[in-house]
Amino acid sequence: MNNLTADELREMYQSFFESKGHKRIPGASVIPENDPTVLFTTAGMHPLVPYLMGQMPHPAGTRLTDVQKCVRTGDIDEVGDAAHLTFFEMLGNWSLNDYFKKEAISWSFEFLTTKLGFKPEQLNVTVFRGEGKEGEEGYIPADEEAVEIWKSVGIPEERIFRLPREDNWWGPAGTTGPCGPDTEMFIDTGKEKCGPDCRPGCHCGKYIEIWNDVFMQYNKNEEGKFVPLGRHNVDTGMGVERTICMMSGAATVYDTEIFAPIMAKIDELANVPEGMDPAEVLKARRVIADHMRTATFILCDPKGGVKPGNVGANYVLRRLIRRAVRFARMIGIAPGFTLTLAETICQKYKHVYPELEMNLATCRTDLEAEEARFNRTLDKGEARYNKVVSALKEHGQSRISGKLAFELYDTFGFPFEMTCEMAAKDGLEVDKAGFEEANRKHQELSRTTSAGSFKAGLQDNSAVVTRMHTATHLLHAALHKVLGPTANQKGSNITAERLRFDFTWPEPMTAEQKAEVEKLVNGWIEQGIEVTKKTTTVEEAKKEGAMALFGSKYGDQVSLYSIGDVSKEICCGPHVANTKELGSFKIQKEQSSSAGVRRIKAVIGNM
Numbered sequence: 001m002n003n004l005t006a007d008e009l010r011e012m013y014q015s016f017f018e019s020k021g022h023k024r025i026p027g028a029s030v031i032p033e034n035d036p037t038v039l040f041t042t043a044g045m046h047p048l049v050p051y052l053m054g055q056m057p058h059p060a061g062t063r064l065t066d067v068q069k070c071v072r073t074g075d076i077d078e079v080g081d082a083a084h085l086t087f088f089e090m091l092g093n094w095s096l097n098d099y100f101k102k103e104a105i106s107w108s109f110e111f112l113t114t115k116l117g118f119k120p121e122q123l124n125v126t127v128f129r130g131e132g133k134e135g136e137e138g139y140i141p142a143d144e145e146a147v148e149i150w151k152s153v154g155i156p157e158e159r160i161f162r163l164p165r166e167d168n169w170w171g172p173a174g175t176t177g178p179c180g181p182d183t184e185m186f187i188d189t190g191k192e193k194c195g196p197d198c199r200p201g202c203h204c205g206k207y208i209e210i211w212n213d214v215f216m217q218y219n220k221n222e223e224g225k226f227v228p229l230g231r232h233n234v235d236t237g238m239g240v241e242r243t244i245c246m247m248s249g250a251a252t253v254y255d256t257e258i259f260a261p262i263m264a265k266i267d268e269l270a271n272v273p274e275g276m277d278p279a280e281v282l283k284a285r286r287v288i289a290d291h292m293r294t295a296t297f298i299l300c301d302p303k304g305g306v307k308p309g310n311v312g313a314n315y316v317l318r319r320l321i322r323r324a325v326r327f328a329r330m331i332g333i334a335p336g337f338t339l340t341l342a343e344t345i346c347q348k349y350k351h352v353y354p355e356l357e358m359n360l361a362t363c364r365t366d367l368e369a370e371e372a373r374f375n376r377t378l379d380k381g382e383a384r385y386n387k388v389v390s391a392l393k394e395h396g397q398s399r400i401s402g403k404l405a406f407e408l409y410d411t412f413g414f415p416f417e418m419t420c421e422m423a424a425k426d427g428l429e430v431d432k433a434g435f436e437e438a439n440r441k442h443q444e445l446s447r448t449t450s451a452g453s454f455k456a457g458l459q460d461n462s463a464v465v466t467r468m469h470t471a472t473h474l475l476h477a478a479l480h481k482v483l484g485p486t487a488n489q490k491g492s493n494i495t496a497e498r499l500r501f502d503f504t505w506p507e508p509m510t511a512e513q514k515a516e517v518e519k520l521v522n523g524w525i526e527q528g529i530e531v532t533k534k535t536t537t538v539e540e541a542k543k544e545g546a547m548a549l550f551g552s553k554y555g556d557q558v559s560l561y562s563i564g565d566v567s568k569e570i571c572c573g574p575h576v577a578n579t580k581e582l583g584s585f586k587i588q589k590e591q592s593s594s595a596g597v598r599r600i601k602a603v604i605g606n607m
């Protein structure tokens with residue numbers, strides 16, 4: 001096996017595929033450019049969706065290769081074990097309706113064995129075993145073609161595993177999009193099987209997946225159906241960190257050259273309390289390294305605009321930073337460390353991702369402010385905890401109430417597990433059921449309040465305000481058309497004189513863009529489109545593609561307002577019955593509201 005660095009692997013992979021007729025393309029931003037179905041780019045295929053769908057030819061041709069920064073936070077709580085990462089780099093090669101299974105599999109095998117030096121005996125592969133019965137609805141055949149190709153390159157039947165859809169079907173990445181059966185490649189680490197059922201896909205650590213070839217033959221549509229795409233695409237993804245780990249023989253990804261400087265910096269900063277469980281120390285070091293790497297890439301992303309906050313991608317970023325801060329406190333790292341680590345990460349990656357160096361200076365304030373803010377909250381929470389605990393001890397009690405655990409969680413940002421950990425150290429237990437009950441009550445309450453405050457955005461229900469409100473929906477729809485789906489509502493305020501609409505957008509709109517938005521809205525007004533309302537669930541509304549203040553808490557039933565097929569939004573109303581009632585629409589001002597957020601003030605006619 002060759003012992004490569006990540007730098008060497010990136011280069012070797014892309015030049016190998018260049019030798020097979022692929023063009024190298026730049027990886028995309030980690031904040032999706034045009035895909036509202038995901039918060040972050042989670043695979044190399046995201047930026048290629050329009051080309052995979054066949055909507056337009058890719059300027060670089062039908063064979064592409066790149067390295068893509070990816071963020072996946074679904075398993076954030078698992079981070080700290082040997083394998084989970086929230087950020088990773090994915091090497092990929094694509095066929096846009098060009099080659100298919102035979103070439104993809106043979107090249108994967110060739111690269112793994114001749115370039116990376118894995119022995120064929122170390123390789124185990126999985127393929128899709130099919131679903132349903134022939135002739136019946138929902139039937140998808142087994143991928144015997146992939147099996148035959150694997151055999152033809154020399155993988156014997158006993159190392160080919162036929163698995164169900166949970167294991168061998170990829171995508172779509174968001175709710176809709178291209179997807180298909182895949183074949184995954186695993187390295188056998190040589191460890192003992194954890195039991196008789198141990199096989200690739202088992203999480204015991206014997207088999208590590210490093211590459212996935214997806215045969216994208218289907219599209220999942222808005223009704224949730226898998227329909228043939230009418231194209232045979234290949235989408236592959238190889239994980240840089242895991243591959244380097246397997247090649248170097250390191251025990252975990254954190255023990256590779258990729259993480260070496262980050263872990264070294266953490267060790268330099270840490271002042272581990274005496275007697276702390278070494279397993280806990282290890283977990284903390286890994287969480288800090290992983291989360292700070294992800295946070296640094298998000299903060300410094302060239303597309304920009306994601307700051308620590310309470311909604312969507314902003315919330316994910318906040319959570320990453322705060323978890324890192326919390327774990328840093330546990331191992332005695334002094335405040336101010338987030339920037340130090342971001343700088344270390346920047347040094348490690350800046351030759352590959354120059355945006356880190358370019359953007360770190362502007363992001364440092366956000367990072368430092370978030371760390372400081374959370375530290376203050378944790379200080380207050382700890383003081384509160386200590387006070388209650390001494391009182392409990394004085395009275396000879398040994399149980400922390402659910403109410404206090406909830407207060408620590410809700411007001412001071414202590415995850416429930418953290419309270420339990422602290423309590424265990426003090427020889428106390430925590431009322432879990434009581435905590436859950438308090439949490440449930442709180443959620444009910446905030447649903448009611450948020451429905452109320454949503455309404456409160458409207459100062460009165462007079463006719464003009466109602467009309468203005470419908471105009472806001474049209475404006476939102478027009479902004480999506482002209483600027484794209486990332487121009488999302490951040491806030492809205494309506495008075496009898498004007499509407500005010502804040503939305504995410506990084507730069508001033510051009511005169512043409514403003515004119516186009518006005519033209520679209522006025523066009524819809526002239527068309528006299530009917531406005532309809534129905535009551536549904538948030539899930540259903542989202543499925544229909546409705547816009548909403550995602551991240552807000554809605555009740556079980558919501559009102560969904562549709563303006564023909566121009567706009568669909570979850571909203572409390574009220575609205576006019578027909579767009580004609582607005583008369584006309586004019587933008588008065590377009591200005592900055594805050595970093596990454598623009599503000600439009602507009603008026604309607606016949607007021």
Ligand code: SER
Nearest residue numbers: 043045212235236237
């Ligand atoms: N899209 C596939 C994956 O994420 C292959 O890149 O595994």
